[in-house]
Amino acid sequence: MPLISVVVPCYNEQEVLPALYAELRRVAGLMDCAEFEFCFVDDGSADATAELLRAWSREDGRVRFSSFSRNFGKEAAMLAGLRMARGDFVALMDADLQHPPEMLIEMYEAVKDGEYDCAAARRTAREGETKVRSGGSALFSKLMNALSDTEYVEGATDYRLMRRGMVEAVLSLPEYNRFTKGIFSWVGFKTKWIPYVSRERAAGETKWSFSKLLRYSIDGMMAFSTKPLALSSILGVISCAIAIITLLVTVVKTLIFGNPVAGYPTIVSLILLVGGLLMFFIGMLGQYLAKTYMEAKHRPIYIVRETEEGLK
Ligand code: UDP
Ligand code: MG
Numbered sequence: 001m002p003l004i005s006v007v008v009p010c011y012n013e014q015e016v017l018p019a020l021y022a023e024l025r026r027v028a029g030l031m032d033c034a035e036f037e038f039c040f041v042d043d044g045s046a047d048a049t050a051e052l053l054r055a056w057s058r059e060d061g062r063v064r065f066s067s068f069s070r071n072f073g074k075e076a077a078m079l080a081g082l083r084m085a086r087g088d089f090v091a092l093m094d095a096d097l098q099h100p101p102e103m104l105i106e107m108y109e110a111v112k113d114g115e116y117d118c119a120a121a122r123r124t125a126r127e128g129e130t131k132v133r134s135g136g137s138a139l140f141s142k143l144m145n146a147l148s149d150t151e152y153v154e155g156a157t158d159y160r161l162m163r164r165g166m167v168e169a170v171l172s173l174p175e176y177n178r179f180t181k182g183i184f185s186w187v188g189f190k191t192k193w194i195p196y197v198s199r200e201r202a203a204g205e206t207k208w209s210f211s212k213l214l215r216y217s218i219d220g221m222m223a224f225s226t227k228p229l230a231l232s233s234i235l236g237v238i239s240c241a242i243a244i245i246t247l248l249v250t251v252v253k254t255l256i257f258g259n260p261v262a263g264y265p266t267i268v269s270l271i272l273l274v275g276g277l278l279m280f281f282i283g284m285l286g287q288y289l290a291k292t293y294m295e296a297k298h299r300p301i302y303i304v305r306e307t308e309e310g311l312k
Contacts, residue, residue, distance in 0.1 A: 002088045003035045004108070004161070006101075007081030009074050010053075011043040013095040015203040017052050020095055021063075027101045028062075031108065034089070038063050041081045044071035050306070057308040067306040074207075075178040076302040078158065082167055091161040097202035099159035103194065107161035110192045117189035120160035122153060124195045132210070140217045147225040150185040153193060160184070160191075176295045179220040186224070222291060229288060232281035239274065 006024060010017060021038070028036040042050045042065060053065040066080050078092060089111060093099040099121060107119035141154040158180060162170075169187040170180075184191075208216075222228075304312055 001033070001035050002112070003037060003086065004031075004089045004091060004104070005037050005039050005085030005087030006091045006093065006104070007039045007041070007078065007085055008093055008095050009041050009043055009077030009081060010045060010049050010095045011071060011074070011077070011207050012045045012047045012049060013204055014045070014047040014049050014052060016096050016201070017049060019202055020097055020101070021056060023097065023101045027104055030102075031105060033112075034108065036062050037085070037087060039081045039084045040065040041077040041084070042067040043074065043077040044068040054306075054308075064308045066304050069303040069305040072302040075180055078180050079171075079178060080302050080304065082171055085167065088164050089161055090164070090167045091159075093159050096204060098198055098200075099157065100196065100199070103159070103196060104161060106194060107192075110194075111161055111163055114163070115190075116192040117166045118160055118162045118184070118191040120184075120191055120193055121157045122193040122195050123155040123157055123198045125197045133213070136213070136217075140220075144182075144221060144224070147221055147227050148182070150182055150224055152182070152185060156181060156185075156193075157198075158184075162189075165189070175223070176297075176299065176301060177219060177223050177291050178301065179223040182220055182224040222287060226288070228284055232284070235277065235281075239277075 008020070013020075024036075024038055040053050040063070042053055044067075050065075050067045053063070053067070057063040057065055064084060066084055068077070068080070081092070082090060089108065091104055091107070093101065103121060107121075110116045110119040138154060141152050141156075144152040166187060166189045169189070170183055173183055173187070306312060
């Protein structure tokens with residue numbers, strides 16, 4: 001029988017984990033055409049998440065877990081889970097039941113015969129989310145498509161079931177600054193998008209503040225596009241052209257009409273404008289350089305403290 005691994009990143013999810021585990025067992029019971037393993041990754045939780053996982057892994061041979069030495073972020077947790085998974089099919093889902101486990105049945109139908117390599121959930125509407133956030137994520141998809149060559153489907157979530165081949169492809173990307181959504185699209189493969197309506201979190205609270213989300217979006221764009229770097233050269237050429245034209249106009253005007261009093265305010269604003277643009281682009285250059293610096297260090301993306309086999 002094929003083995004399906006379900007990877008779940010968990011950060012301070014003690015309130016919702018029991019409900020998720022119950023739901024996963026129910027769905028696994030419904031799908032008797034496959035075997036299951038549950039790969040939980042405790043992303044350095046400060047609550048009882050690790051204790052729960054430890055207890056379950058003792059009772060239930062299907063439960064495996066990795067517990068990080070500190071919080072390394074969802075990207076690192078997803079990577080650890082994908083590395084841990086031994087299944088012929090690997091699913092990735094959030095712990096908070098916003099990704100309904102029963103969708104696995106439909107996803108498995110799509111990938112089991114190899115018609116698709118991946119079945120992924122696409123959010124069509126969101127319950128209980130602020131306008132700012134859903135507007136922000138729509139804007140992000142648009143920008144991402146404009147900036148990078150990889151196609152970015154609006155409402156795409158991380159919730160998906162992949163065949164082993166695609167998982168290996170995702171794991172073959174060694175980068176430190178990981179943006180999994182972009183990576184999924186970059187590796188290609190045939191993906192079936194299954195629409196669903198996102199529910200409110202079953203319990204606990206979101207781990208993403210607005211500023212964390214904004215930073216994540218900027219990181220994602222930088223990881224998949226170098227177009228912003230080219231923008232500064234283009235603007236530089238344009239402003240040089242304007243400067244040459246105004247210079248010529250000034251010289252000709254002075255020769256013909258003499259030199260009337262110059263406009264200081266114009267000069268001051270232009271200096272500010274050019275200075276500001278320069279600073280902005282030097283800053284952006286610095287951001288890319290910082291990413292390269294972090295990549296060049298070759299640090300591990302996460303550190304595991306404990307697994308179901310015991311402390312490291
Ligand atoms: N998560 C994680 N590490 C973090 C933040 C979040 O592993 O540093 C996990 C979290 O436990 C959950 C998933 O990522 O399973 C999505 O988080 P959340 O539901 O808070 O995000 P949202 O649904 O609000 O985007
Ligand atoms: Mg959530």
